[in-house]
Amino acid sequence: MKILLIHQNFPGQFLHLAPALAERGHTVVALTVDGNKRPSPVPVLRYRVPKPPEFRGAGLHYAQMAERGATVARACARLRREKGFVPDVVFGHGGWGETLFLREVWPEARHLTYAEFYYRARGADTGFDPEFPRDPVAMGIGTVARRTHLLQALVEADAAVAPTAWQASTFPRGLRDRIRVIHDGIDTDRLKPNPDARFKLPDGSTMRASDEVVTFVNRNLEPYRGYHVFMRALPRVLKERPSAQIVIVGGDRQSYGPAAPDGKSWKQIYLEEVRDRLDLTRVHFVGQLPYPQFVALMQVSRAHAYLTYPFILSWSMLEAMSVGALVIGSRTAPVQEVIRDGENGRLVDFFDIDGWSRALIEALSDPDSAMPLRQAARQTILDRYDLRRICLPRMIDFVEGRD
Incomplete structure (x- = not known):
């Protein structure tokens, strides 16, 4: 044809x-x-x-x-x-x-x-x-x-x-x-667990799967994908987990919804809101990554936060599940179609800032208990989205x- x-x-x-x-x-x-x-x-x-x-x-x-x-x-x-x-x-x-x-x-x-x-x-x-x-x-x-x-x-x-x-x-x-x-x-042959994965930060330091790494990924950092909620959850996470490192992937432009006011970016606005309560040496904004680096980051992630309005489901959430990451997702319709709370990931109400802090802290503090969820996450992708x-x-x- x-x-x-x-x-x-x-x-x-x-x-x-x-x-x-x-x-x-x-x-x-x-x-x-x-x-x-x-x-x-x-x-x-x-x-x-x-x-x-x-x-x-x-x-x-x-x-x-x-x-x-x-x-x-x-x-x-x-x-x-x-x-x-x-x-x-x-x-x-x-x-x-x-x-x-x-x-x-x-x-x-x-x-x-x-x-x-x-x-x-x-x-x-x-x-x-x-x-x-x-x-x-x-x-x-x-x-x-x-x-x-x-x-x-x-x-x-x-x-x-x-x-x-x-x-x-x-x-x-x-x-x-x-x-x-x-x-x-989802290319499950390429996107698979790798306990030997390494992710290098812009400052040259290297992260491994054994580290306390929290990841957040979006094309651009904006409210449609819960950037504001995620940032507000971070002060407590960093306070209670002194070894935690936060890696935030995404640009500072507009993909969905209205533009930020006063010529600013949503990234600026919500970073400024919590800046004085963050240890910024442990919060890493890495911009938009080449795909191999994104894969490596997902492979070292101990907890991957994915939030979205009831809207289009991002490939990145399914890709994170494919590499066996523990995805903590928002309890919104597109996410609930894939993640079952306590079976192949965790769900938190979109606006529950304390709930997000608790879920991230629990994931960082007890990685062994998350292993069945990580394995089930990958199996979900193999069974339905391969x-x-x-x-x-x-x-x-x-x-x-x-x-």
Whole structure:
């Protein structure tokens, strides 16, 4: 078959799928933005991101997504007209509007969408954190307006895929039957326990699996992923565990939710809040790590804290479980789908700062008792999220029309 994969940050969720499809003899081509510099496992076509529309009001977000979709559709129409390219399958991520009008270009193709998350005015991330109150009507209008293109992407597709059952459940009930639940997959052959692992800090000191290491990982440090709660739990942890070392991975930009006020970063704001109660020689902000270093850090972690609003589940939590880390997760819907408290990890209420301190202290003080949880965590990933044995074969079947 001829297969076109579309993602503004390609390869994104198609990292393993694209080369696997090519290895099966399909002609696989990717379409992405012209500024995307990520290495690609397959040939890449590019489109230029349009200028923001001159539009204001509640429809701004949809206008931006629709303009991008129209730009992509025009580029694809030229591809068909000038090169005669007609794919059998068009598979895109629905999050940025890229797929909205492609059925108009290739009506004979099978259209698939990656349905990652559908914003809700209630019951998910919106309004979850009382620390950031907003007018409920204005918030609801903004949320509903923000999801319009996601609904259109799903309606226009022949089938869709979501990485977790909870993320699939956020979409309207009448459309869920077209969504398959298939995770992108975790490379358990690479992400496995290593008692001999070492992680080197920027100052040259080395951490080992025998050390009291607490880890916290996110693309960017912000409230959506519980950075504020984690930082507030640290003073007690450092006071009661004088050998503990805290390693915090993540940038200081914005990934989700609103930007920090007054030109600051969320990292700055919550570090300043607790700075005078922290031994900063034991709190290490290491920025965004190359992947091999991230793996090594997870392998030496004695306690890995993962917090999230009811939102998209991070790969990093599952990757930590795959290497056998003890994950202490927030008792929120996407985490509860994977972690069972006291069986393959620990769960703490998202806002329970004392609870987070206690859970981290217990994990640091008694690593032997956590060993069954660590082993069960890895088994969970092997049984449900293994890339090559479970997820990738299912995703290939989905694209080829057998699932």
